[in-house]
Amino acid sequence: MGATIEWQSGDLGAAFKLAASSGRPLFLYWGAGWCPPCNRVKADIFGQPVFAQRMRSLLPFWLDGDAEGAQALAAQYKLRAYPTLVLYAPDGRELTRLPSELDGELFIEALDLALAATHTAAESLQAALQAGQAGARPLEPAEWSLLSLYSWDTDEGKLLPAAELPAVLARLAQACPAGDACARLHLHAQVAAAGRIDTGAAGGNAAASAAQAAAAIAAAADRLLAVFGDAKLARANMDILVNNGFNLVKWSGARQTELVQALDQAARRFATDTWLPLADRLIAVRLRMRLTRIGAPAAGIAELVRETVAVALAEVQEPSARHALVNTAASALNEAGLADEADALLLAELGASHAPYYFMLSLAAAARRRGDIPGTLGWYEKAWQASAGSATRLQWGTTYLVSVIDLTPEDQPRIEAAAQAMAQEIAATADAYQQRNRNQLQRLAGKLAMLTVPGPHAGALLRGLNANL
Template sequence: MASAIEWQSGDLGAAFGLAASVGRPLFLYWGAGWCPPCNRLKADVFSQPEFAQRMRGLLPFWLDGDAAGAQALAAQYKLRSYPTLVLYGADGREITRLPCELDGELFLGALDLALGAGHTAAESLQAALGNTRPLADAEWSLLSLYSWDTDEGQLLPAAELPAVLARLAAACPPDGACADAAARLHLHAQVAAAGRIVGDAPAGNASASAAQAAAAIAAAADRLLRVFGDTRLARANMDILVNSGVNLIKWSGARQAELVQALDQAAREFAADSRLSLGDRLTAVRLQLRLVRLGGPSADAAELVRSSVAAALAEVRDPYARHTLVNTAVSALNDAGRADEAEALLQAELPGSHSPYYFMLSLAAAARRRGDIPATLGWYEQAWRAAVGSATRLQWGATYLVSVIDMAPEDQPRIEAAAQEIARDISAASDAYQQRNRTHLQRLAGKLAMLTVPGPQAGALQRLLTANL
C-alpha cells in the first residue's frame, strides 16, 4: 500500500470508535493483493499526493480480504467485489460507495463531492424517490457517482436497480450539473437492465405499445450518441464506456453504425489522453479493437494493440501498475487473436510478479481454451498452492477441485488429496462459510454432489459443506 497514507487495519470496530472520538470520516478500502483493479487503485489513485493529502483529514482503513475474519466482516458490512470503497461519517453512517474505476483525477472529484455532502446517498435516494424535497445539484451528482456495481443491496435490491435508476435519471432536472448526472444515471440504468429499455409499461393496443417501445429505443440511442459524441461527457463516463460501451451499442437496437463511429472516436481520444495512466489508455485501445467486430474502423487495429502493449510494458515498472497493465494486455492480445503472445507474456511475468498465482489462473484459462486438460489442471493446482492468504487459498482450492471434477472426474486420487487439504483449510478458517468463501464452497458442494461414487475424503468434505452451507 502507498506509504504516504497511514492505513489502519485489524479491528474495524475499534477503527469506527477512533473515527468517532477524533471526529473524522472513515474511508474503507476492501481489496486483495492479487486483484488487478485493486492494484490499479494503488498505482493510479492511492499513490497521488492529492489523495494522501485528503486522507490526512480522514481515517483510512484497509480491510484485506485475506485478513483473519475479513470475510465475516465483509458479510456484515455488505462488501463483496474487490475493490469496494466506502466513505463513512464520523458517526459511523455510510455516506456513499465510490466508483473504483474512475481515473485518478475524476476519482478525487468524486471523493471531494462525497466529503462535502450534506446528506448520505441513502437519504438523497429516499428523498428523490419519495419526492419529499428537491435535491441539490450535488445530491444528484452524488447519486450518479454512487458505485451501484458494489451496492450489494445496501441501497437497493439488485432486481430493482434498472427501474429505480431509470426513474432517477428521468427525475433529474435536465440542465446544468444535473444534466451530467442524468446522463450517467441513464447509462447505469441501461447497464443494470442488460439491454432492456426500462420505463413505464406501454399501455393501450398492440400497435400503440409497439410505437411506444420504438420511441423508447430511439430515445435511448439518442442519449448514447450525446454521451459518446461529447468529449467532456464521454471522459466523465469513461469507466462505464470502456467496460460496457460495446454492450450498450449491441443493446441499443437503433443507429448502431453511428454509435460505433462515435464511441470509436471517444476511444481514440481516451487512448491519446496523457492525463490517463498507460493502463487506462491501453484499455481504450482494446475498446477500439472490440468495436471492429461491430463494424468499426479495422485498419491495423490488431497491430495497434500489439504495439501499444509493447510500448506500455517497456515503460511501466511499478509493481502495482504493471500487475493491472499485464492483465489488460493479456485480454487485449487475446482479443486481437494473439493468444500465443498473451500466454508468453504471462509466463514471462511470473518470476517478477508480486502475485504470480493470479497469472497462473489466466494460464489455466488459456490452456482450457485450447483443450489441454493436463495443463489446465496443472496451472489451477499451481495457483492454489502458490496462493497467499487464507481466503484466497480456500477459494482457489475450491476452484481447482471444481475443475478436476469437471475435467477429470475419474481421477479419484487427485480429488481425494485436494478434498482432504481443503477440509483442513476450512477447519483452520474462522470465516470459511462467509461471503466470497461461501460462494466458492457452495459451487464446490454442488460439484461434489455430482460424483457417482465419491471417495472417503470427497464424501466427508461433501457432508461437511452440506452441514454448514
C-alpha cells in the same frame, strides 16, 4: 500502498471508535493483493499526492480480504467485490460508495463531493424516489451528482436489492432534472438492464406499444450519442464506457452503426489522451478491438493492440501498476487473436510479480480454451499451491477441485487428494463460511454432489459443506 498514507488495519470496530472520537470520516478500502483492479487503485488513486493529502483529514482503513476474520466483517458491512471503497461519517453512518474505476483526478472530485455532502447517498435516494409526493424534499444538484457517482456495482444490497436496481435506476434517470449527472444515471440504468432499453411497452394497444418502444429506443440512442460525442462528458464517464460501452451499443437497435462509429471515436480519444495512465489507454484500445465485432473498422487494430501493449510494458514498472497493466494487456492480446503472445507475457511476469498465482489462473483459462486439460488442471493446481492468504487459498483451492470434477470426473485419486487438502484449508480458515468464501464453497458443494460415487474424502467434504452452508 500509498507510503505517505497512515492506513489503519486490523480492528475495524476500534477504527470506527477512533473516527468518532477524532471527528474524522472513515475511508474504507476492501481489497486483495492479487486483484488487478485493486492494484490499479493503489497505483492510480492511492499513489496520487492529492489523495494522500485528503487522507490526512480522514481515517483511512485497509481491510484486506485475507486478514483474519475479514470475510465475516465483509458480510457484516456488505462488502464483496474487490475493490470496494466506502466513505463513512464520523458517527459511523455510511455516506456513499465510490467508483474505483474513475481515473485519479475524477476520483478526487467524487471524493470531495461526498465529503461536502449534506445528505448520505441513502437519504438522497429516498428523497429522489419520493419525488411528486406530498411533502417530498427536492434534491439539490450536488445530491444528483452524488447518486450518479455512487458505485452501484458494489452496492451489495446496501441501498437497493439487486433485483430492483434496473427499475430504480431508470426511475432516477427519468426524475433527474438536467445536466451531466442525469447522463451518467441513464448510463447506469442501461448497464443495469444489461444494455437493453426499458421501453415500458407492455400490453395495451399493439401499435401504441410499438410506437412507445421505438420512441424509447430513439431517445436512448440520442442520449448515448450525446455522451459519446462530447469529449468532456465522455471522459467523465470513461469508466462506464470502456467497461460497458460494447453492450450499450450492441443492444441499441437500428442505430447501431451510428453508435458504433461514435463510440469508436470516443475510444480513439481515450487511447491518445496522455493525461490518462497507460493502462487506461490500453483499455480504450481493447474497447476498439471489441467494437470490431459489431462493425467498427478492424484494419490495423490487432497491430495497434500489440504496439500499445509494448509501449505500456516498457514504461510501467511500479509493481501495483504493472500487475494491473499485465492483466489488461493479456486480455487485450487475447481479444486481438494474439493468444500465444498473451501466454508468453504472463509466463514472463511470473518471476517478478508479487502475486504470480493470479496470472497462473489466466494461464489455466487459456489452456482450457485450447482444450488442454492437463495444462488447465496443472496451472490451477500451481495457482492454488502458490497462493497466499487464507481466503485466497480457500477460493483458489475450490477453483482447482471444481475444475478437476468438471474436466476429469473419473479421476478419483486426484479428486480425493484435492478434497482432503480442501478440508484442511477449510478447517484452518476461521471465516470459511462467510461472504466470498461461502460463495465458493456453495459452488464446490454443488459440484461434489454431481459425483456418481464420491470417494471417502470427497463424501466427507460434501457432508461437512452441507452441514455448514
